[in-house]
Amino acid sequence: xxxxLIIGAGGVGTVVATKMAGLPEVFTEIMLASRTKSKCDVIxxxxxxxxxxxxxxxxxxxxxLVELIKSFGPDIVVNVALPYQDLHxxxxxxxxxxxxxxxxxxxxxxxxxxxxxxxWAYHDKFKDxxxxxxxxxxxxxxxxxxxxxHAAKHHFDEIQYLDIVDCNGGDHGxxxxxxxxxxxxxxxxTQKGKYWQDGKWVETEPHEIHKPLNYPNxxxxxxxxxxxxxxxxxxxxxxxxxxxxxxMTFGQEYLTHLxxxxxxGMAGIEPIMYEGKEIVPIQxxxxxxxxxxxxxxxxxxETSIGCRIKGLKDGKEKTYYIYNNxxxxxxxxxxxxxxxxxxxxxxxxxxxxxxxQGLWKKAGVYNVEEFNPDPFMEKLNQLGLPWVEEHDIDLEx
Amino acid sequence: xxxxLIIGAGGVGTVVATKMAGLPEVFTEIMLASRTKSKCDVIxxxxxxxxxxxxxxxxxxxxxLVELIKSFGPDIVVNVALPYQDLHxxxxxxxxxxxxxxxxxxxxxxxxxxxxxxxWAYHDKFKDxxxxxxxxxxxxxxxxxxxxxHAAKHHFDEIQYLDIVDCNGGDHGxxxxxxxxxxxxxxxxTQKGKYWQDGKWVETEPHEIHKPLNYPNxxxxxxxxxxxxxxxxxxxxxxxxxxxxxxMTFGQEYLTHLxxxxxxGMAGIEPIMYEGKEIVPIQxxxxxxxxxxxxxxxxxxETSIGCRIKGLKDGKEKTYYIYNNxxxxxxxxxxxxxxxxxxxxxxxxxxxxxxxQGLWKKAGVYNVEEFNPDPFMEKLNQLGLPWVEEHDIDLEx
Numbered sequence: 001x002x003x004x005l006i007i008g009a010g011g012v013g014t015v016v017a018t019k020m021a022g023l024p025e026v027f028t029e030i031m032l033a034s035r036t037k038s039k040c041d042v043i044x045x046x047x048x049x050x051x052x053x054x055x056x057x058x059x060x061x062x063x064x065l066v067e068l069i070k071s072f073g074p075d076i077v078v079n080v081a082l083p084y085q086d087l088h089x090x091x092x093x094x095x096x097x098x099x100x101x102x103x104x105x106x107x108x109x110x111x112x113x114x115x116x117x118x119x120w121a122y123h124d125k126f127k128d129x130x131x132x133x134x135x136x137x138x139x140x141x142x143x144x145x146x147x148x149x150h151a152a153k154h155h156f157d158e159i160q161y162l163d164i165v166d167c168n169g170g171d172h173g174x175x176x177x178x179x180x181x182x183x184x185x186x187x188x189x190t191q192k193g194k195y196w197q198d199g200k201w202v203e204t205e206p207h208e209i210h211k212p213l214n215y216p217n218x219x220x221x222x223x224x225x226x227x228x229x230x231x232x233x234x235x236x237x238x239x240x241x242x243x244x245x246x247x248m249t250f251g252q253e254y255l256t257h258l259x260x261x262x263x264x265g266m267a268g269i270e271p272i273m274y275e276g277k278e279i280v281p282i283q284x285x286x287x288x289x290x291x292x293x294x295x296x297x298x299x300x301x302e303t304s305i306g307c308r309i310k311g312l313k314d315g316k317e318k319t320y321y322i323y324n325n326x327x328x329x330x331x332x333x334x335x336x337x338x339x340x341x342x343x344x345x346x347x348x349x350x351x352x353x354x355x356x357q358g359l360w361k362k363a364g365v366y367n368v369e370e371f372n373p374d375p376f377m378e379k380l381n382q383l384g385l386p387w388v389e390e391h392d393i394d395l396e397x
Numbered sequence: 398x399x400x401x402l403i404i405g406a407g408g409v410g411t412v413v414a415t416k417m418a419g420l421p422e423v424f425t426e427i428m429l430a431s432r433t434k435s436k437c438d439v440i441x442x443x444x445x446x447x448x449x450x451x452x453x454x455x456x457x458x459x460x461x462l463v464e465l466i467k468s469f470g471p472d473i474v475v476n477v478a479l480p481y482q483d484l485h486x487x488x489x490x491x492x493x494x495x496x497x498x499x500x501x502x503x504x505x506x507x508x509x510x511x512x513x514x515x516x517w518a519y520h521d522k523f524k525d526x527x528x529x530x531x532x533x534x535x536x537x538x539x540x541x542x543x544x545x546x547h548a549a550k551h552h553f554d555e556i557q558y559l560d561i562v563d564c565n566g567g568d569h570g571x572x573x574x575x576x577x578x579x580x581x582x583x584x585x586x587t588q589k590g591k592y593w594q595d596g597k598w599v600e601t602e603p604h605e606i607h608k609p610l611n612y613p614n615x616x617x618x619x620x621x622x623x624x625x626x627x628x629x630x631x632x633x634x635x636x637x638x639x640x641x642x643x644x645m646t647f648g649q650e651y652l653t654h655l656x657x658x659x660x661x662g663m664a665g666i667e668p669i670m671y672e673g674k675e676i677v678p679i680q681x682x683x684x685x686x687x688x689x690x691x692x693x694x695x696x697x698x699e700t701s702i703g704c705r706i707k708g709l710k711d712g713k714e715k716t717y718y719i720y721n722n723x724x725x726x727x728x729x730x731x732x733x734x735x736x737x738x739x740x741x742x743x744x745x746x747x748x749x750x751x752x753x754q755g756l757w758k759k760a761g762v763y764n765v766e767e768f769n770p771d772p773f774m775e776k777l778n779q780l781g782l783p784w785v786e787e788h789d790i791d792l793e794x
Contacts, residue, residue: 176661
């Protein structure tokens with residue numbers, strides 16, 4: 001059906017390449033590219049059958065990206081590289097007329113903002129060029145936004161309260177490690193909290209608001225209100241929402257480690273001079289910490305991510321909970337990557353499939369909830385991330 | 398009386414230069430040298446009156462050291478640089494026939510051993526060349542060793558039990574900082590514990606043994622048995638000692654920070670490859686942490702370091718406690734450096750004075766307890782580190 005270029009050969013890239021390789025009727029040709037070609041080669045070799053071509057590319061270098069896109073000729077570029085690189089890859093897609101999909105919004109290297117403004121500013125350019133750009137098509141953002149669109153379409157007349165709840169109930173057996181790129185993870189988790197209420201953003205101190213929430217098959221876990229990027233597009237696309245919050249579980253040890261990492265200055269995103277060279281502390285820390293891609297083997301337990309919604313249906317108040325639980329071990333057995341990579345990579349695969357099948361194809365830059373959720377929701381059940389719905393339960397919303 | 402070359406322009410170098418500058422009858426000419434000459438210039442300018450000359454020198458480069466020593470012509474070199482550099486500076490002193498004094502034993506860059514063997518191996522060379530080398534002339538090692546020698550000379554026939562107790566009851570107001578070079582501090586504090594008992598070393602896990610000890614004018618503080626280098630020379634030079642231990646106070650937050658620093662790999666002393674360059678994590682961390690030299694201004698509280706001794710005098714059991722309390726603020730007001738630098742720098746100054754006055758002058762490599770403690774003890778009282786003695790008190794030894 002179409003050719004796909006995947007950029008980024010971490011855990012998520014592994015999952016995307018592996019999943020796509022198993023869908024030859026959709027993904028006729030696959031190329032996996034990253035700064036380090038040998039990382040792509042390892043993944044391609046494991047998949048076998050010469051299904052996946054590999055290439056070296058510096059995703060910060062637009063001319064290099066353009067050259068690669070022109071020579072391979074993909075129908076869509078799936079960007080699972082670093083968020084800093086989103087705009088460069090979008091520029092290359094614009095120049096070559098190729099569709100674009102990513103899983104995390106652009107952020108500038110020197111400030112942790114988590115705003116869509118930079119990417120939304122590309123809307124007219126993509127529209128005029130007749131190209132589709134699909135933003136935030138991982139799990140959160142991604143599936144959580146599609147869950148919300150599904151709820152709005154099938155179960156509510158008016159969504160009023162939305163809590164996105166993200167629990168990693170897994171145990172990787174290390175004293176400290178992050179589940180995805182430590183640099184992005186620490187930047188995200190140590191920022192101030194923020195939620196939407198009555199038409200405006202309310203800011204909190206980092207981890208100021210927290211409470212135990214109960215997760216299916218996991219139990220009670222202390223959950224912290226943090227800002228997460230899908231909130232920005234969801235309150236824009238579902239204006240009936242009165243309050244939208246994002247909750248994530250953290251263990252005490254994890255938080256202690258984060259606090260110390262900040263105290264000692266290793267979360268810093270400003271470069272310091274070290275032996276005549278500018279080094280960004282958090283990037284150096286990333287090089288010292290365990291590679292999240294190596295966490296899979298002994299990772300036990302499950303993730304549980306979903307949306308808890310309260311609103312109106314047929315004039316009556318209604319509560320609704322939709323979620324997926326993903327086993328780290330099952331993810332590792334299938335793809336060689338742990339659950340956090342799996343839950344991000346499978347939705348990216350489905351999003352690219354939606355585009356190639358012509359189901360999610362419109363000129364401009366869009367968040368995933370602006371497309372029809374139905375065919376995507378169907379594929380989630382078929383491709384390893386089945387969802388569960390509960391109606392009219394007590395949700396503490 | 399003599400010329401002195403100080404190598405190292407950190408907090409201790411600041412104290413040594415300042416103290417020596419105030420003793421023109423002993424230190425007729427002073428030169429302060431370090432890798433970064435501008436750091437020396439700042440200190441010299443603050444002292445004023447052109448009392449202190451400055452120079453640039455790489456203390457790892459023996460020919461450069463030799464050249465500087467030859468051109469300035471000091472009678473003694475006071476090494477308050479890094480412990481890794483001890484042997485290079487000793488080599489340069491041997492080559493030029495100049496006396497040597499330091500405050501911390503040599504350790505190789507790639508292993509944290511805290512053993513005197515490398516420096517003791519220089520004894521015959523110094524002896525044959527007719528040069529004096531004085532090892533470990535700070536507070537601990539240094540004053541604690543001289544306290545022990547004083548006790549042995551004046552108060553005991555036989556020292557049997559020795560506890561060196563080191564409390565920093567100060568508050569620098571930072572979330573985390575080390576009181577001297579963070580690299581050395583963290584290496585020292587995170588190693589396994591070790592103490593001397595009945596003729597052999599007993600090893601413990603890091604921080605395995607701890608209890609609250611009471612410190613004068615400070616109160617009870619949780620104190621941890623750690624290994625400290627003066628134990629090695631003291632049990633050799635006072636063979637009647639049955640048990641020798643070293644206790645240091647740490648706050649819970651300090652220990653939590655250390656634990657995390659280890660967990661995340663930032664205490665590592667093996668280089669990792671980062672952007673094509675070998676970087677040692679703990680050295681990079683040092684560059685990110687607050688400079689211990691900058692802690693002085695708002696540092697409140699006192700240090701209290703001393704020796705608690707039990708043994709025999711005139712056939713009867715006797716206990717004895719000798720200590721000094723040092724105020725961080727008084728130290729800062731006098732020298733611009735905090736108490737930990739002050740308690741190290743003043744003894745180094747006195748040690749160099751002892752040498753120049755001919756009181757501590759013998760060819761070979763010696764630890765401070767091998768010299769006559771009396772003139773040194775007298776100077777401690779005169780130069781800012783007065784000592785207090787308590788006899789026959791309950792010491793929990």
